[in-house]
Each structure stands twice: as structure tokens, then as C-alpha cells.
Amino acid sequence: MTIATRARDIALLPIRVAQLATSAKSFLDHPLIGSQRLNRMGLHRTRTAVADALCRWRRRRLARHVPREWREAFDRDGFVAIENAVPPEEFAALRRAILSYVGPAREMRQGDAITRRMAIDPLMLDAIPELRRFLARRDVTALFHYVASFRIAPLHYVQTITSNAGGTEPDPQQALHADSFHASMKAWLFLNPVTPEDGPFTYVRGSHRFTPERLAWEHRRSLADPAAIDRLSGRGSPRVGDDDLAAMNLPPAEGLAVPANTLVVADTGGFHARGAAAEPSERVEIWSYARRNPFLPWLGGDVLSLPGLAERRVGWLWAVRDRFEKRIGQPWQPAGNRRPMSESED
Numbered sequence: 249m250t251i252a253t254r255a256r257d258i259a260l261l262p263i264r265v266a267q268l269a270t271s272a273k274s275f276l277d278h279p280l281i282g283s284q285r286l287n288r289m290g291l292h293r294t295r296t297a298v299a300d301a302l303c304r305w306r307r308r309r310l311a312r313h314v315p316r317e318w319r320e321a322f323d324r325d326g327f328v329a330i331e332n333a334v335p336p337e338e339f340a341a342l343r344r345a346i347l348s349y350v351g352p353a354r355e356m357r358q359g360d361a362i363t364r365r366m367a368i369d370p371l372m373l374d375a376i377p378e379l380r381r382f383l384a385r386r387d388v389t390a391l392f393h394y395v396a397s398f399r400i401a402p403l404h405y406v407q408t409i410t411s412n413a414g415g416t417e418p419d420p421q422q423a424l425h426a427d428s429f430h431a432s433m434k435a436w437l438f439l440n441p442v443t444p445e446d447g448p449f450t451y452v453r454g455s456h457r458f459t460p461e462r463l464a465w466e467h468r469r470s471l472a473d474p475a476a477i478d479r480l481s482g483r484g485s486p487r488v489g490d491d492d493l494a495a496m497n498l499p500p501a502e503g504l505a506v507p508a509n510t511l512v513v514a515d516t517g518g519f520h521a522r523g524a525a526a527e528p529s530e531r532v533e534i535w536s537y538a539r540r541n542p543f544l545p546w547l548g549g550d551v552l553s554l555p556g557l558a559e560r561r562v563g564w565l566w567a568v569r570d571r572f573e574k575r576i577g578q579p580w581q582p583a584g585n586r587r588p589m590s591e592s593e594d
Contacts, residue, residue, distance in 0.1 A: 267280075275474035281484075313394070314387075314391055326515050330513075336509070353584065354566065365535070370560065392538060395514070399548040406532070427539075446529050447525030449520065
């Protein structure tokens with residue numbers, strides 16, 4: 249280690265210590281989070297347990313706003329699947345409007361899958377009032393808040409997953425994994441039916457609970473050399489196998505084959521994956537995402553969740569990553585003005 253490197257590490261130490269009280273998760277990129285010595289002393293296990301305790305405390309304060317049936321299903325399984333989430337007479341108009349909408353899109357390739365996203369922004373909301381009504385519903389909003397454990401507005405997109413798109417590597421999203429060491433919310437309103445052959449969303453029921461077995465597993469994985477395991481696990485999104493699930497007393501993963509107009513809302517701190525599609529296919533959905541610093545004790549206070557700001561955040565995020573692509577990367581590349589599905593299928 250050079251003198252300059254040591255001086256830099258000393259100067260950065262206060263910042264790195266402060267980051268332990270944030271959602272920072274990479275064992276590869278953060279010398280404290282990835283320290284085997286500190287993790288043997290319980291650093292990762294403690295961060296995970298504290299984040300979970302605060303999450304459960306916040307959810308107790310949000311629970312009364314969520315329909316009881318939805319709340320009980322989520323508490324039991326880690327996800328809730330709501331069929332006919334939009335009144336059928338409205339869903340047909342919503343689906344037709346989204347599939348015919350033309351707007352700027354971004355794409356990212358992972359292995360043999362291509363994910364295309366269109367920001368649900370003020371222009372789209374003005375063009376599709378049925379979409380605005382759905383995202384503003386009190387029961388849906390309350391469920392989003394409960395699963396995220398924060399009263400914040402999710403980021404919303406129209407998302408298209410193209411499976412078996414000809415890549416040379418497998419789709420990394422097909423490996424069972426958790427997004428982080430703490431709770432986060434993702435939701436899918438499926439515009440078309442999803443069959444077992446379409447690569448459905450897959451989840452391990454009950455894996456959102458940080459039981460003593462899960463905490464013991466988290467501790468063990470924190471002791472591994474992050475450079476000697478797969479890159480995504482080293483970056484804090486751990487992959488799991490059957491032996492790991494057995495060690496945590498968890499059941500096998502299940503694929504959720506669902507009809508159109510089904511809303512699935514899940515805690516992706518639980519183990520989940522994208523199922524393998526049997527044939528080339530496209531899956532279109534309204535996709536929502538919310539994650540916040542898990543160590544905050546309060547429920548709200550997010551300025552960017554205010555109306556007028558919330559629906560513009562996706563565009564701002566893309567613009568920032570475009571501007572600083574060389575420093576922070578930008579996997580989402582412009583794909584021109586598109587419809588959500590291929591021209592031949594809309």
C-alpha cells in the first residue's frame with residue numbers, strides 16, 4: 249500500500265463509516281462492508297438485523313391502511329397476487345392505451361434477455377388517464393407503502409421483457425437471489441397472461457422474513473471472500489441454491505403463472521428470480537420499484553415523492569447517468585420511440 253493510498257483511505261474513513269447507516273451493500277466495493285474481520289465480529293449480521301427490526305416497526309405503523317386480505321397474504325408469503333386488480337371494464341381500455349402508446353424507451357441486455365422500459369412520466373399520465381387513476385388508488389398506494397415500509401412514491405415504468413433474445417450468456421435474473429440485505433418493493437401489473445412457459449416471476453414463499461436461520465446464513469455469506477464468489481453476490485445481491493434454502497428452512501421457489509390484470513407486489517429482500525422462458529417471448533407489465541435507506545425510523549419525508557416531482561424522477565435519473573456515464577455507468581441505452589410490444593404483436 250502506497251503512502252498516497254493510505255492517506256486516501258484515512259481521509260475517506262469517516263464517509264465509509266457513515267455509509268454503514270445507509271443501503272450501501274457491496275462487499276466488493278466497500279472496504280468496511282467487505283471486511284471479513286469486521287463481519288466475523290458481526291457487522292453484516294447486525295446491519296441486517298437492525299434494518300429488519302426497523303422495517304417491521306415501520307410496517308406496523310402502516311398496516312391499518314392496507315386491506316386485511318392483502319396484508320395477511322403478504323405477511324405470510326412475502327408477496328401478494330391480486331387478480332382483477334383493475335375493474336375489468338377499465339382494464340381493457342388501460343391495456344389498449346398502453347400497448348398503443350409511442351414514447352421514448354431505454355433498453356438493457358442481460359445475458360439472453362432484453363429489458364425495455366418506458367418512463368411513466370407526465371406525458372404518459374396525461375395521455376392515459378386510466379393509468380393515472382390506477383396508480384393513484386388509495387388501496388394500491390397503501391400496499392406499495394406497506395411492502396416498501398415507507399410512505400414514498402415508487403418509480404413507475406412500462407416494462408417489456410424479451411426472453412431468449414439470442415445472447416451468448418444466461419440471463420442472471422434467472423438465478424434465485426435477494427436484491428439486498430433489507431426490504432424493498434417491486435410490483436408488476438401484467439397486461440397479458442403469464443404462463444409457466446413465459447418465464448414467470450418466481451418467489452420463495454416466506455423468504456422475506458429475517459429469521460434466526462436467515463440471519464445465520466447472512467453471517468456465513470459475509471465471511472466469504474467477495475472476490476472469490478460471483479460478481480452479483482459480491483456486489484450485495486446474493487444468489488442462493490437449494491442447499492441454502494434448506495439451511496434456512498425455506499421451501500422451493502414457485503413460478504407465478506397468472507392471468508392478465510393481475511397485480512403482484514413483493515418484498516425483493518426475499519429470494520426471487522425471473523423464470524426461464526421455454527420459447528422467445530415478450531412480457532409486458534406496469535413495473536414499480538421503491539427502495540430507501542433501511543435505517544431511517546420515519547415513514548415519509550421524501551421530497552422527491554411530492555406530486556409534480558415524483559413522476560419526473562425517472563427522466564432525471566436517466567439524464568444524470570447519461571451525464572456521468574464514464575464514472576457511474578449507464579446500462580440503460582436509448583432505444584428510440586417505441587411501443588411496448590413488437591410492432592407485429594400490438
